Amino acid sequence: MDDPVLVQRDSVIETWTINLPEERNPISGEDVIDALVACVAAVNASHETRAVIVTGAGSAFSAGGNVKDMAEGRGLFGGKPHQQREGYRKGIQRIPRAMYNCDVPLIAAVNGPAVGAGCDLALMCDMRIASDTAFFAESFVKLGIIPGDGGAWLLPRAIGAARAAEMTLTGDRVDAATALEWGLVSRVVAPEQLLDEARGLAERVAVNPPNSVRMAKKLLRESQHLSLDSLLELSAAMQPLSHHTADHREAVSAFLEKRPGSFTGE
Numbered sequence: 001m002d003d004p005v006l007v008q009r010d011s012v013i014e015t016w017t018i019n020l021p022e023e024r025n026p027i028s029g030e031d032v033i034d035a036l037v038a039c040v041a042a043v044n045a046s047h048e049t050r051a052v053i054v055t056g057a058g059s060a061f062s063a064g065g066n067v068k069d070m071a072e073g074r075g076l077f078g079g080k081p082h083q084q085r086e087g088y089r090k091g092i093q094r095i096p097r098a099m100y101n102c103d104v105p106l107i108a109a110v111n112g113p114a115v116g117a118g119c120d121l122a123l124m125c126d127m128r129i130a131s132d133t134a135f136f137a138e139s140f141v142k143l144g145i146i147p148g149d150g151g152a153w154l155l156p157r158a159i160g161a162a163r164a165a166e167m168t169l170t171g172d173r174v175d176a177a178t179a180l181e182w183g184l185v186s187r188v189v190a191p192e193q194l195l196d197e198a199r200g201l202a203e204r205v206a207v208n209p210p211n212s213v214r215m216a217k218k219l220l221r222e223s224q225h226l227s228l229d230s231l232l233e234l235s236a237a238m239q240p241l242s243h244h245t246a247d248h249r250e251a252v253s254a255f256l257e258k259r260p261g262s263f264t265g266e
Helices: 030-045 067-072 081-089 094-100 117-123 151-159 161-170 176-182 191-206 210-222 228-243 246-256
Strands: 005-010 013-018 051-056 106-110 127-131 135-137 173-175 187-189
Touching: 005 030, 013 030, 013 191, 030 094, 051 117, 051 191, 094 117, 106 117, 106 191, 117 135, 117 151, 127 176, 127 191, 135 176, 151 161, 173 176, 176 187, 187 191, 210 228, 210 246
Parallel strands: 013 051, 051 106, 106 127, 127 187
Antiparallel strands: 005 013, 135 173
């Protein structure tokens, strides 16, 4: 059996490709969940990776939940209500928890439809670039269910309350151009340019001192629920950690000497 998530490493950048193209890359199966959680754990445990691109194999980014499993009551969709609750908590909800706590910046390269939990997977990433053939749908209500993987928390933070309500309560598709207008993605490109564009963005992130990037990402995450005073206190505590790195000294020297810096993570 092929790996459910392919991991390709090129220098300090990894690409994670959900690899179930015949099924349009659902992420509700235990094998995919385990693989994505393991990918996050691996980059958090090592400072060799400085940015990650997340994409899908074939024509879809991700169809979200496996509707055939849902219809047949398999996997996390099976059992009595209390068992299904545990199925969600110990199943697909492990993905948003892991992705949210990934230390490394995540870039979604949305190559095609991102539907339901697949839309939410893109939202779990820090940055999003879409192919002009992509579309997004927070489509849970179309199947008579609700966002079970954090979409109701993620979507308003990405596009605001009113547009999040429109997407969630209608379940309608949002095309790539509209996603760009709404701020759901930062740019839209031709399909053949998508991975190159995502790679270029990853390189722009990875060229910076990796410890500072990881801490800056942490501040962005914490800012979503901290008061300004609390965030300032956290920033004041974290900033000396940056000042005392070799990469900071190299960055200052490179700035003064008008040359590119060379950063080691030290």
